[in-house]
Amino acid sequence: MSDRRRPVELAALTSIAAQVNCTQDLDVILAGALQTTLEVIGEDSGEIFLLDDETGDLVLHTHVGLSQAFVTSESVVKSGECICGQVVRSEEISLIADIATHPMRSRSACAREGFISCVRLPLLARGEVLGLLNIQSRNKREFTQEDVDLLTAIGNQIGIAIANAQLIDDAERRRATLDSVMNSMVDGLILTDRHDRIVYANPRAKEILDLPALDAARSTFEDLDRAIGERLARPRRTFGQLRAALDNPKSTPTVELALTAPTSRTVQARFFSIQDSGGGPLGLGILLRDITREKELDEMKSQLLATVSHELRTPLASIKGFTTTLLRDDVEWDDLSRREFLSIIDEESDHLTELIGNLLDMSRIEAGTLRVEREPTDLRPIIQETAAEFRMMSGAHEITVKLPPSLPLVLADARRARQVLRNMVENAVKYSPDGGPIMVKAQVKPSEVQISVSDKGIGIEEHQLEHIFDRFYQVDSASTRRVGGSGLGLSICKAIVDAHRGRIWVESQPGSGSTFHFTLPLALFDESQ
Numbered sequence: 001m002s003d004r005r006r007p008v009e010l011a012a013l014t015s016i017a018a019q020v021n022c023t024q025d026l027d028v029i030l031a032g033a034l035q036t037t038l039e040v041i042g043e044d045s046g047e048i049f050l051l052d053d054e055t056g057d058l059v060l061h062t063h064v065g066l067s068q069a070f071v072t073s074e075s076v077v078k079s080g081e082c083i084c085g086q087v088v089r090s091e092e093i094s095l096i097a098d099i100a101t102h103p104m105r106s107r108s109a110c111a112r113e114g115f116i117s118c119v120r121l122p123l124l125a126r127g128e129v130l131g132l133l134n135i136q137s138r139n140k141r142e143f144t145q146e147d148v149d150l151l152t153a154i155g156n157q158i159g160i161a162i163a164n165a166q167l168i169d170d171a172e173r174r175r176a177t178l179d180s181v182m183n184s185m186v187d188g189l190i191l192t193d194r195h196d197r198i199v200y201a202n203p204r205a206k207e208i209l210d211l212p213a214l215d216a217a218r219s220t221f222e223d224l225d226r227a228i229g230e231r232l233a234r235p236r237r238t239f240g241q242l243r244a245a246l247d248n249p250k251s252t253p254t255v256e257l258a259l260t261a262p263t264s265r266t267v268q269a270r271f272f273s274i275q276d277s278g279g280g281p282l283g284l285g286i287l288l289r290d291i292t293r294e295k296e297l298d299e300m301k302s303q304l305l306a307t308v309s310h311e312l313r314t315p316l317a318s319i320k321g322f323t324t325t326l327l328r329d330d331v332e333w334d335d336l337s338r339r340e341f342l343s344i345i346d347e348e349s350d351h352l353t354e355l356i357g358n359l360l361d362m363s364r365i366e367a368g369t370l371r372v373e374r375e376p377t378d379l380r381p382i383i384q385e386t387a388a389e390f391r392m393m394s395g396a397h398e399i400t401v402k403l404p405p406s407l408p409l410v411l412a413d414a415r416r417a418r419q420v421l422r423n424m425v426e427n428a429v430k431y432s433p434d435g436g437p438i439m440v441k442a443q444v445k446p447s448e449v450q451i452s453v454s455d456k457g458i459g460i461e462e463h464q465l466e467h468i469f470d471r472f473y474q475v476d477s478a479s480t481r482r483v484g485g486s487g488l489g490l491s492i493c494k495a496i497v498d499a500h501r502g503r504i505w506v507e508s509q510p511g512s513g514s515t516f517h518f519t520l521p522l523a524l525f526d527e528s529q
Contacts, residue, residue, distance in 0.1 A: 188288030432457030
């Protein structure tokens with residue numbers, strides 16, 4: 001290398017190195033490196049391709065001194081094509097004084113562009129080809145060893161820049177993916193460093209704890225304690241459990257936080273340690289899960305099991321008791337007594353059958369397999385027969401029916417519609433313990449028939465109305481405990497009415513009675529058209 005040329009070449013390498021260090025934008029680095037290379041090599045046409053890992057193709061990223069037609073036709077060089085492909089496979093520089101006489105020749109576009117000589121330099125890093133630097137000359141040129149040394153040094157710089165940019169890009173993609181995953185989590189996630197400072201909290205964690213600025217100012221666990229302390233139902237007990245969890249996070253302990261504001265909820269906090277590749281401590285993670293609904297369902301199911309057990313035990317005890325009494329050899333029962341005992345056994349058997357039917361219906365609802373066979377149905381006999389049945393069963397209640405002169409057919413499963421109505425009338429009887437009037441009424445609406453059952457019984461508290469049709473829900477009061485029941489009937493009614501595409505609701509005042517309503521769609525003859 002001549003002493004006169006050496007400062008220029010060193011300045012070129014320094015310029016490229018400075019570009020690599022001052023920006024992470026690969027396009028900017030490649031454009032600057034190509035321009036500097038052309039200036040120092042004394043040519044005005046060049047291009048840099050990057051290798052596509054998936055296809056093996058060379059994709060043009062930056063160019064100088066090329067016509068738009070050439071750029072359009074040569075934007076992608078397929079794997080193995082022409083001199084470019086040979087250089088990628090051999091991983092060695094190619095110096096060509098006369099492209100036209102080269103054994104592999106070059107693409108016809110090079111001839112149309114007027115190129116005579118060229119350099120094809122593989123861009124390497126970590127022992128892999130990452131791209132290709134092309135220098136073209138429209139004059140015949142013999143490239144010297146000094147040119148080769150300079151281009152190789154430049155190629156190494158560009159290769160390092162490409163490798164670093166790809167590493168940064170890969171890291172950014174991984175980070176973006178991780179951020180997207182953590183931000184989309186159904187559970188809350190809090191991450192802390194080894195000094196107990198909160199360095200990350202995903203949106204769900206902020207929502208669950210109602211702390212929108214949870215990680216904004218690098219809050220600590222003490223800040224978190226203060227923020228939720230006034231909203232804990234059992235602060236002393238909970239803080240003790242939290243301290244124990246923080247002392248031993250490797251066991252992934254779990255603590256339940258019973259929060260009272262802004263809404264009452266139960267949050268499960270699971271702790272886990274974060275370690276580096278060598279097993280050293282980096283910090284702590286906390287997974288937050290809102291288990292309010294799960295706790296409510298567990299309590300409801302526990303209540304259901306207790307209620308059902310009681311409801312099953314009562315008729316079974318009657319059946320067993322009266323059957324044992326009838327079978328006694330030391331007592332001779334008269335016909336009237338035997339008939340009375342058998343009637344009780346019959347009624348309690350019906351009670352058991354109804355309870356088991358309700359349990360089966362509830363299991364179908366839970367499994368999503370409850371089906372109704374909808375067909376044009378006349379509600380008039382269903383309403384009249386149900387009212388007559390309960391008049392015979394309850395002499396303490398005056399049950400009246402109010403129907404319009406003309407009651408159009410509805411699209412319904414007659415057996416299921418009767419089941420809903422029977423449940424509502426039965427509840428009206430049960431929850432009017434002192435007797436009183438019960439009204440069953442039907443009204444014709446534009447697209448449906450509305451059936452209503454009204455009583456003057458004990459009524460329902462306002463805060464219980466929104467849960468009255470929930471699964472496993474039973475109104476908790478002295479009156480309801482006295483009349484018994486499994487608490488399944490109304491949730492089954494709602495599922496049946498929903499399956500009919502109808503509506504069901506209740507209006508009630510404590511001490512003044514209740515009115516339950518449900519609707520069934522009219523059986524329009526042109527419905528299928």
